[in-house]
Amino acid sequence: KLKLMHHKHRVEYQQSMYGRYTQELGVYAKEEAARLRESGQRRSVRDRSRTLDLLEYDKGRCAKCRICTVRCQKFLISRVGEDWIFLILLGLLMALVSWVVDFCIAICLQAQKWMYGGLDSNVFLQYLAWVTYPVVLITFSAGFTQILAPQAVGSGIPEMKTILRGVVLKEYLTFKTFVAKVIGLTCALGSGMPLGKEGPFVHIASLCAALLSKFMSLFGGIYENESRNIEMLAAACAVGVGCCFAAPIGGVLFSIEVTSTFFAVRNYWRGFFAATFSAFIFRVLAVWNRDEETITALFKTRFRLDFPFDLQELPAFAVIGIASGFGGALFVYLNRLIVQFMRKQKVINKFLMKKRLLYPALVTLVLSTLTFPPGFGQFMAGKLTQKEALVTLLDNRTWAKQGIAEEFDYIGNAQAWRHPQVNVFVTLVLFIVMKFWMSALAITIPVPSGAFMPVFVIGAAFGRLVGESMAAWFPDGIHTDGTIYPIVPGGYAVVGAAALSGAVTHTVSTAVIVFELTGQISHILPVMIAVILANAVAQSLQPSLYDSIIRIKKLPYLPELGWGHHEKYNIRVEDIMVRDVRYITLNCCYRDLHNVLLTGQLKTLALVESAESMILLGSIERAQLQSLLSQQLGRARRLQYIRERAVEEKKRLSIVSNPASDDNGSQRTSQEVRFQISTEESSFSPTRPVPHKPLKPALKRPSVVERPTELPTSKNCICVHKHTQKTENPKEARIEKFYISGRNDDGDVEDDMTIREIAEWEERQLDEQVNFNNCKIDPAPFQLVERTSLHKTHTIFSLLGLDHAYVTSIGRLIGVVSLKELRKAIEGSVTVKGVKVRPPLASFRDSGTSSSENETTELHKLWDRHKSMSLPRKSTPSESEEKSQ
């Protein structure tokens, strides 16, 4: 529940690749590099002299060593800006984090086992220990995450997908989130719940990269580069998977499949480099810790090499693939169902919103009760941790022989699968069924957790089940001539694991991950076949788990075009574009600017030659226009106006030769009057003795209150149409005070205009023509043609990470398409499918246009009415805007 709520208002679109000069790539970087190089040269000269000194001092080996280290150091410092240094650091860091997390999880799980094992005299105490431990851990994890950084909840892959799309999700890449995610994940996994490590690790690696990037920017300059950061984040995703499973290749591929739409091949080596290094260090740590003799796979299998499987077993593998496809789709559906059920039930929802930690605790209680080994857990190998279960499932011995579960020597953990009453098939089936819904439920707990590993284990169990059945069916293998090659159920488990995890995540690269996890690639063809079949089935039934979460969380992501939806080719931009574009003309006056800024919400506005020709000249950012407007109406200009007026006045006065003291006196009186008027607005200014602090009417748009980022630009902007309205709200009064304070810096001229004077002055200012000279104009915003297909538009939007594009017809601006329209069009046609595509789309377009048209005409009417009315009480436009927001 909680994790589905906290994100909406932090989303901020950002156009990342095209036609912006503000974030031009690394001019700064270049200068910085040059500076570094220069200083490096200077330093090297110094160093050389120093090393010479050293050489003279003692000519032994030690000196040479020192020289060497000094040089190395120098070299390293000069190279600190290079990509590979960054990637090595990232890999190292992530390997350490992964290892430490694994270590802590192992300790937690051991502690639970130890507690459970020590209390074997009393079943009830045993149960309490078995249940309390995970409940406490999960509750702590949920609470800790909730307090420190709610963004850390969940897998993080959907968010990373959105971020790599170019959308800025705030606070998803902060240090707080990092701490919350790492500690929350450790506790969550330490509880023994069916949760995964992979998804969170992708997020942790990205966090690590973002923080490292910030840290490194203290040394070098190129770390400020936007597109470089995106590239590094993509590499970090690979590192996340790579160091989690010690699977560099699979990590790179999985991260590409899961997070990217279009992948830059030139970024490929980064992922491989960092992931390999990370996986290497991760495994070396295990060797140093004496866990392993040498570097090997995490879940090493020992299937025979000479005859891994028979050709005639392939149908069984295909069956696993297809069944996994259905299973994967069911899993995604089940997960979404649970979330939606929790959301819809108002009563439960309200209750849980109050007691946020109750839901995790309850779920954990239920799940751990069911796995209690002396209870129901005995039928589903409940006492095994996820890792142990996977190791036993991938075992290369056969559990069932000759049709019945034979008493083979179940060693160690494999014994958990044997039950005196029921045979191994029942145990496996129960394990699969129970774990299936338990995992789908567990990943809705608001703790940092992924779904990959649970699904992987379920898949392995399903594969094992099929394998054991095959082994029971063909006790001597299928191969007829010559040697007997018995069937290896472990191979089936490998296939099943890859297929089910592939189906849930809609990826093919789980195959590679499986090979790297098991250290054997002999089953490559069965695995590939099963994974592809599973993907085919799952993709035609449900979105991937990550896309499903994206939709649930309503993240601003552009959905993929489904494959084979040929009707997409038939929808044109003209069908989905918004025809009522907010634009400004080259010769418009500030009043138009003001109106446009009041009505529209878009981040950028189109600049056209004139309202008749409508030739698109470029686009201007909203903030730029706001600063233009505030400059025009700002205090500085007014003061200058006053100064000029004063000078003119003086001239006039010197001509008429009036005494200046009289004039001063009249000024003072007028000030006094103003003072009285403004008393009710600010409570403490009358008590202040300084008289020359007049109260200013401020542009009191509600958006200012809601969007504090716009404050700096509109701080000095004064709008005449609202300021005489009474402020009943003490909060607003306080905001006014905020505007008023800090205004008194340039005191050479006294601001002695009355409110009415200011209003009149502002009215006059608004009628002036806009001067675009100091305004940053993007002269080449992205343009489409009316007849560009939806398919092509989608491609271009996702290729360039666009936020919106203008539709032009021979230079004339005729519409605009933003991500929102595109998303609606795609989702609309996806749900409708087939013949009925056009009508709903057309209606959508019409209604969209007409509604916005209605809105504007309404606004215009209001505006006109207000203009014809007297100046005071003009708050209606902002009110209507408030409504539209």
Next chain:
Amino acid sequence: KLKLMHHKHRVEYQQSMYGRYTQELGVYAKEEAARLRESGQRRSVRDRSRTLDLLEYDKGRCAKCRICTVRCQKFLISRVGEDWIFLILLGLLMALVSWVVDFCIAICLQAQKWMYGGLDSNVFLQYLAWVTYPVVLITFSAGFTQILAPQAVGSGIPEMKTILRGVVLKEYLTFKTFVAKVIGLTCALGSGMPLGKEGPFVHIASLCAALLSKFMSLFGGIYENESRNIEMLAAACAVGVGCCFAAPIGGVLFSIEVTSTFFAVRNYWRGFFAATFSAFIFRVLAVWNRDEETITALFKTRFRLDFPFDLQELPAFAVIGIASGFGGALFVYLNRLIVQFMRKQKVINKFLMKKRLLYPALVTLVLSTLTFPPGFGQFMAGKLTQKEALVTLLDNRTWAKQGIAEEFDYIGNAQAWRHPQVNVFVTLVLFIVMKFWMSALAITIPVPSGAFMPVFVIGAAFGRLVGESMAAWFPDGIHTDGTIYPIVPGGYAVVGAAALSGAVTHTVSTAVIVFELTGQISHILPVMIAVILANAVAQSLQPSLYDSIIRIKKLPYLPELGWGHHEKYNIRVEDIMVRDVRYITLNCCYRDLHNVLLTGQLKTLALVESAESMILLGSIERAQLQSLLSQQLGRARRLQYIRERAVEEKKRLSIVSNPASDDNGSQRTSQEVRFQISTEESSFSPTRPVPHKPLKPALKRPSVVERPTELPTSKNCICVHKHTQKTENPKEARIEKFYISGRNDDGDVEDDMTIREIAEWEERQLDEQVNFNNCKIDPAPFQLVERTSLHKTHTIFSLLGLDHAYVTSIGRLIGVVSLKELRKAIEGSVTVKGVKVRPPLASFRDSGTSSSENETTELHKLWDRHKSMSLPRKSTPSESEEKSQ
């Protein structure tokens, strides 16, 4: 030599993704699909009634079967347009081709062995047999390819890279090329030369996909889609590698790395699906042929699983990686050196151009002489084929023990490595050195061949060498405590093979290919480390082999930005753009059009509002303008003009009431006159009795002769400025005849204008204003800003597959950047590197602009002079154009 020559004039740029309405995605496809659906429904009704009939006829099992098959058939036909059917067919086809090619190669090699073995009584005869056989095969292959399709020469990966970039290389995807490539490749590899199969197979698979696509378009409609074809070609590349090595995953990754710049993840599954299916069928064929017992890897290794390598061996692996990096760069350099040497030597060049088959024969002779087993070949395992050599190199036994090459039981082929006099290290070193230059030389032979496999074998040999050295150094392994784990030199061979081939091709995915080829993934970390190091070294020294070939062949490809070249961020579009843009204005007259068409060579022209405002309105294709011009000056319009004139004449005549017969007579005489004038131009028209076939002056631009594709548009275009010039050339006269014939279809009005009249009429026509109503204008050509960085420009060009982009400043057109400028800028800065980047670039830009400016001013001068002169003899502009071409 030959293979580097045949391509230049067939290159045709094509803008493939952006802003073109002419190739809008699948309107046709949609209609076709609708038609198919409809007819399918109609058919299904018919089918149902038929099945009912069948059911009544006999209600046995047989009927049900039949119904089932009928339904299946129907289903299959309706699904024939789906992607997966296409991919399955492609995979199946390619697996068959691969298997057949392999089979034929094996037979060829066996035949050579058999001949060589049978003649062991006489060394000279043996030598003759050993040498003649490959010489004949290679010469046949070269000759056959040369005659049938010279495009089939070489690897094909560079060409595929260019094609997938969006450039259309004509005749690279025809049936002829397919046949030439398959047969040529079989013969070339059957000769036993150090040539590879991979590159050509990428090309063959693409050919297969293109042909299959054409074939399938007979059934369904969506096969005409441009972007779908590109997607399918990308999948085909994966299939090529996949079915060659039975390595689906490695195939997909390798093909992505080698051919793409930006990869669409939505296309990912296609590659995996097709490659997996293809690899599967390929291996199943081997099982059915009783070569294998079951599906396994091609070069299966049997290294121990429990302790694949020691942590302390990693430095040795890293050394292999770094050395391979240098070796790979050296290989690319050597290959280019050989090609350039052959090109520069004028004498050799001329001689070889005459005797095209001599070069392959000579090279083969030299190479096969050197490998003659009783001769020098005994020191370098010369009698082993490439495959055998690889199998022995990957053997998991150790050849050298205790510091000296021990007499271990060299079984089978491994015996070739043992020599009574020299030890195994010498053999290995000689093998590596000899094969290195032999391979670099062999791949310059103009036969279909790749370089991957030879390099792979050399890498394996190098790895083996290091491995054997390590084994000799540490006879009992490095691991100290407990069990003795001896060093496995085969593992080193695997690492070496991956590293060297990765270095030559600049890919990381060779690691995956190695795992799939050997069927073992236990050495994943050493392999990854070595491959990454090799790539790092090689990429900083040389371009990849494929990029090198692209440069040698001068294919229109955009080079990659090297990594870490931060100076790229500092070059702006304004530095590289061409400021002298050819444009047309909205209110221009046909004369301007004509001039622009005469002077420029660009495929598209910018349309601006006016020469003063320069506001970019769109771009028009050259062909469109040509047809506009030809319509304006065409016969149809002239005939209409004559008709109108005749009507007016009649009116006038009816007023003045002159006799019409007199008028006819004068017409006849004028025709007679013309007849005499034109005699010398066409030799047979005077003998023809039909009098009303006047000779027409034709727009005799040399480009028309060279570019027959432009004929249809300019066929009716008559330009007055050249036609009175005498045609001394009989060839040109024949071309004129071509224009003249087939002109006499609408004979209602007699074309009775004299040449001077036509010239005057054309002059008048040229002064009219252009009507753009019927002209297809692309209203949103791609626009950049002056300050867009080179890096961003490169990204956008390669993302969208652009050919050119306009540079605008607040709507005004100020320059144009095409692929050429971009390429020059990148290559210029790549070679210069560092501080000196700006000056050469600036000079390049200045010289570029000034030269083109000079050109145009020159042209303008000429043009003005001609205008002031009399009409005849105006061929100079076209001559100068000829020079500039």
